[in-house]
Amino acid sequence: MTPITANDTPASLLIIDDHPLLRRGVAQLLELEDDLELVGETGDPEAGIALALELEPDLVLLDLNMPDINGLEALRRLREANYGGRVVMFTVSDHEEDVVAALRTGADGYLLKDMEPEDMVRQLRQAALGRMVISESLTALLAEALRNQRSAPSTPDIHSLTQREREILKQLAGGLSNKLIARKLDITEGTVKVHVKHLLKKLNLRSRVEAAVWAVQEGFDA
Amino acid sequence: MTPITANDTPASLLIIDDHPLLRRGVAQLLELEDDLELVGETGDPEAGIALALELEPDLVLLDLNMPDINGLEALRRLREANYGGRVVMFTVSDHEEDVVAALRTGADGYLLKDMEPEDMVRQLRQAALGRMVISESLTALLAEALRNQRSAPSTPDIHSLTQREREILKQLAGGLSNKLIARKLDITEGTVKVHVKHLLKKLNLRSRVEAAVWAVQEGFDA
DNA sequence: CGAGGGCTATCCCTTAAGGGTTAGCCGAAC
DNA sequence: GTTCGGCTAACCCTTAAGGGATAGCCCTCG
Numbered sequence A, B: 001m002t003p004i005t006a007n008d009t010p011a012s013l014l015i016i017d018d019h020p021l022l023r024r025g026v027a028q029l030l031e032l033e034d035d036l037e038l039v040g041e042t043g044d045p046e047a048g049i050a051l052a053l054e055l056e057p058d059l060v061l062l063d064l065n066m067p068d069i070n071g072l073e074a075l076r077r078l079r080e081a082n083y084g085g086r087v088v089m090f091t092v093s094d095h096e097e098d099v100v101a102a103l104r105t106g107a108d109g110y111l112l113k114d115m116e117p118e119d120m121v122r123q124l125r126q127a128a129l130g131r132m133v134i135s136e137s138l139t140a141l142l143a144e145a146l147r148n149q150r151s152a153p154s155t156p157d158i159h160s161l162t163q164r165e166r167e168i169l170k171q172l173a174g175g176l177s178n179k180l181i182a183r184k185l186d187i188t189e190g191t192v193k194v195h196v197k198h199l200l201k202k203l204n205l206r207s208r209v210e211a212a213v214w215a216v217q218e219g220f221d222a
Numbered sequence C: 001c002g003a004g005g006g007c008t009a010t011c012c013c014t015t016a017a018g019g020g021t022t023a024g025c026c027g028a029a030c
Numbered sequence D: 001g002t003t004c005g006g007c008t009a010a011c012c013c014t015t016a017a018g019g020g021a022t023a024g025c026c027c028t029c030g
Helices: A020-031 A045-055 A071-080 A096-105 A117-128 A136-147 A163-173 A178-185 A189-203 A208-217 B020-031 B045-055 B071-080 B096-105 B117-128 B136-147 B163-173 B178-185 B189-203 B208-217
Strands: A011-016 A036-042 A059-063 A086-091 A109-112 B011-016 B036-042 B059-063 B086-091 B109-112
Touching: A011 A020, A011 A045, A011 A117, A020 A036, A020 A117, A036 A045, A036 A117, A045 A059, A045 A071, A059 A071, A059 A117, A071 A086, A071 A096, A086 A117, A096 A109, A096 A136, A109 A117, A109 A136, A136 B136, A163 A178, A163 A189, A163 A208, A163 B208, A178 A189, A189 A208, A208 B163, A208 B208, B011 B020, B011 B045, B011 B117, B020 B036, B020 B117, B036 B045, B036 B117, B045 B059, B045 B071, B059 B071, B059 B117, B071 B086, B071 B096, B086 B117, B096 B109, B096 B136, B109 B117, B109 B136, B163 B178, B163 B189, B163 B208, B178 B189, B189 B208
Parallel strands: A011 A036, A011 A059, A059 A086, A086 A109, B011 B036, B011 B059, B059 B086, B086 B109
Antiparallel strands: none
């Protein structure tokens, strides 16, 4: 779907953060890197959303704690507006709830502001390439959150479906909407719908709910 | 529960791994550290469990892939036997399912065998002190798993639903649309929607698909 | 080489789903 | 006897879902 930055063109980056000094710091940091280009910056969340939709940067660095609407809300609105680039939360908060909420809302990363500059650049580079980036110090936190969780997807292997259809079904059975599946598999929602349509027909089912139930009973989800 | 190792006494460590060479490697590594003491080692899971209960080491390093019973099962049995020390999984597998399963079963850490020796020692030390340790390369994986998490800060439970809501959920999990449920229960579709809305809220789920999957896993339709 | 299958994608259209709000009726609890 | 929870129902509104059709690209098989 959204083309990941090629190696030969710099990744475009937008920073939305209400601390001017910090913005300047990041800007200066990025000036030294020829594969990362800061294409915009603002301290106003509203303006930031508009900028993101206008500039379509590869990556948005989004402060979690801002006046008016917070970063999470901004993230939600970006996703709703079908902004397809990467969004990395950038904050001082290492509270589990914030991290979890951000990731659930569709953040592609969560970086703490106290990172070392070199690490910062490295992580941003990875993020622009499509990898999820998380500050290392949050690892234990994530593990803890995960630990309190139930059930996880596992290996399928059912007949008439193609590989892709099985993948779609697996996600579907996980309760994801077509839009979220699309985002996760990096294809358009329309394509997901095509796959869903096909697998429903092949399995002779009438809705995604039936498909989900069938998949679970078939052991797609453990 | 079990007192965390004090600074002045070495942390005791037991390794259960069916690779003798690897056990020797870890043993040698720990000989150089005066705050970590290897008190036992075995390649047999059964014997390992007995040893852990006998020696009560501060930390058990447990291989995930072993013959007979696997590491996960061993972990489960250690916990059931009220072994209160730390258990860190030690494996080559970086598959999401394995990591997630281990953490859910109560592992205090998950280390990959391809770690650098210095990192290994550092992580074991942290683990003995009670910190959860996870190989850094698994961070993105954890975040992804977390992201896919559905449901509930508090375990959703069937008992919070009214009789009618349970009935609706049962039909829903059978793959019926609101309209069909209405027809079947002889109420209007609007009313069905109200019930669905309420049960989704009570169970903290985001869609009927999630509700259906949950219900099936909970053994509703059977 | 040509055919077919798999994956992607788009357009158009209809129906389903879900959130918010308000409200009437009934039975049980206070 | 009034309040509260459960069940019913309707309103409005937005988004999600699914069906039909078409098509480009790539790979494989014959």
